Amino acid sequence: MIVSIALNGWKVEQLDINPMIGPSAETLILMGAKDSYLIVSENEVWRVLSSAILHAGFIHYVINCLALWFVGKAIETTHGTVATAIIFIISAIGGTLLSAIFLPEYITVGASGGIFGLIGACLSDIIMNWKHLFSDFVTENGRRNSHVLVVVFLIVDILLNCLIGLTPYVDNFTRKCHYQSSHLFSDLSRARKL
Amino acid sequence: MVYGLLCGLSTMERLPDAFFGMEEDCFTRVKQIATRFLGLIISIILIITTTIILLQGDGETAPCPNCMWLSCVPFPPWKPQGDKWWYCDDCGRVSAEIVEKPSLHLQLDCPGGTSVAVGLETETADREKLEDELPAYCREFCPIINRRF
Numbered sequence: 001m002i003v004s005i006a007l008n009g010w011k012v013e014q015l016d017i018n019p020m021i022g023p024s025a026e027t028l029i030l031m032g033a034k035d036s037y038l039i040v041s042e043n044e045v046w047r048v049l050s051s052a053i054l055h056a057g058f059i060h061y062v063i064n065c066l067a068l069w070f071v072g073k074a075i076e077t078t079h080g081t082v083a084t085a086i087i088f089i090i091s092a093i094g095g096t097l098l099s100a101i102f103l104p105e106y107i108t109v110g111a112s113g114g115i116f117g118l119i120g121a122c123l124s125d126i127i128m129n130w131k132h133l134f135s136d137f138v139t140e141n142g143r144r145n146s147h148v149l150v151v152v153f154l155i156v157d158i159l160l161n162c163l164i165g166l167t168p169y170v171d172n173f174t175r176k177c178h179y180q181s182s183h184l185f186s187d188l189s190r191a192r193k194l
Numbered sequence: 195m196v197y198g199l200l201c202g203l204s205t206m207e208r209l210p211d212a213f214f215g216m217e218e219d220c221f222t223r224v225k226q227i228a229t230r231f232l233g234l235i236i237s238i239i240l241i242i243t244t245t246i247i248l249l250q251g252d253g254e255t256a257p258c259p260n261c262m263w264l265s266c267v268p269f270p271p272w273k274p275q276g277d278k279w280w281y282c283d284d285c286g287r288v289s290a291e292i293v294e295k296p297s298l299h300l301q302l303d304c305p306g307g308t309s310v311a312v313g314l315e316t317e318t319a320d321r322e323k324l325e326d327e328l329p330a331y332c333r334e335f336c337p338i339i340n341r342r343f
Contacts, residue, residue, distance in 0.1 A: 017329065036248070079207050090198075102256055120200075123195075123198075172265040
C-alpha cells in the first residue's frame with residue numbers, strides 16, 4: 001500500500017476517481033493489477049496472482065486486513081495452515097480468472113477473492129457439519145440458536161459484500177472487499193470444536 | 195467464494211458422527227469420500243477451463259457485455275450525471291492538451307482512443323482547474339467510454 005502511494009507521487013486520487021483513498025489506475029497497473037489485455041496479449045500471467053496482493057486504497061486495505069485477521073485466523077486455527085493456504089490461493093486465482101473473463105475492461109486488485117474463498121470454506125464447513133451444528137445434541141445448552149445466528153450473519157455479510165462490490169475498483173466476480181462481522185465466523189469455527 | 199466452497203469440501207475437517215453417539219452407515223461414508231474428492235477436482239477443472247477461455251479470448255471483449263452491471267453501478271442513481279459519488283467509467287484516466295490555435299480549445303484524449311475538441315473560454319483556461327474538470331468533460335463530450343473501472 002505504501003509502495004503504491006509512493007509510486008503515485010505520495011498522493012491519493014480524488015474520491016470520485018478512487019473512493020477507496022488510494023493511487024491511480026496507472027500506478028496499480030504498473031504494480032501488477034489485473035488487466036485482461038496485458039494478461040492475454042502480453043502474456044503477463046503473473047498478474048493473476050499479483051493482483052491479489054495489491055489494494056485499491058486505504059479503506060480496501062484495512063477492511064481486507066480485518067477480514068483476513070478474523071476469518072483467516074479462525075480457519076487456520078481450526079483446519080490448519082495448509083488447508084487455509086490452499087483455499088486462499090485457489091480462490092484468489094480462480095476469482096481473478098473469472099474477473100478477467102467477465103470484466104476484461106476493469107482494472108481490479110485486492111485479496112478479497114481469497115478472503116471470500118475462506119468465507120466459502122466456512123459455508124462448506126457448515127454444510128458438511130450441518131447435522132451436528134443443528135442437532136438436538138447442541139440444543140441442550142442453547143448453542144443451536146447461536147449457530148443459527150452465525151449462519152444468518154454470514155448470509156447478511158455476503159450480501160453486504162456484494163453491495164460493496166458495486167463500487168469502482170472492487171469487483172463482484174472476484175468477490176472483493178470483505179467486510180465486518182467476520183468475528184462471527186471465528187465463533188462458528190470455535191463452536192465446531194464443541 | 196465458490197472456489198472456497200468447493201475446496202472447503204475437500205479440506206475442511208468433518209466432525210466424526212461417533213462423537214455425537216450417531217452411527218455412520220456405509221452410504222454416508224462413501225458420500226463423504228466422494229464429496230472430498232469432487233470438491234478439489236471440480237475446482238481444478240474450473241480453473242483449467244477458465245484459463246483456456248481467458249487465453250482464447252482477446253482480453254478486451256467480455257462474453258456478456260451486461261455482466262459489468264453486476265460489479266459496478268454509478269451511485270447514487272438519483273443524482274444527475276456529473277454529481278454522483280462515484281462512476282463506473284474510465285474518465286478518471288483521461289488526458290488533454292490545451293491548444294491555442296486556431297481557437298482556444300482543449301484536445302481531450304478519450305478512453306478508447308478517440309479524441310475530441312472542447313471549446314474553452316479564456317478565463318477558464320486555468321491548468322489546475324481544467325485538470326480537475328477533465329473527468330466531467332470526458333463524461334460530457336467523449337463518444338464511447340468502453341473501458342471501465
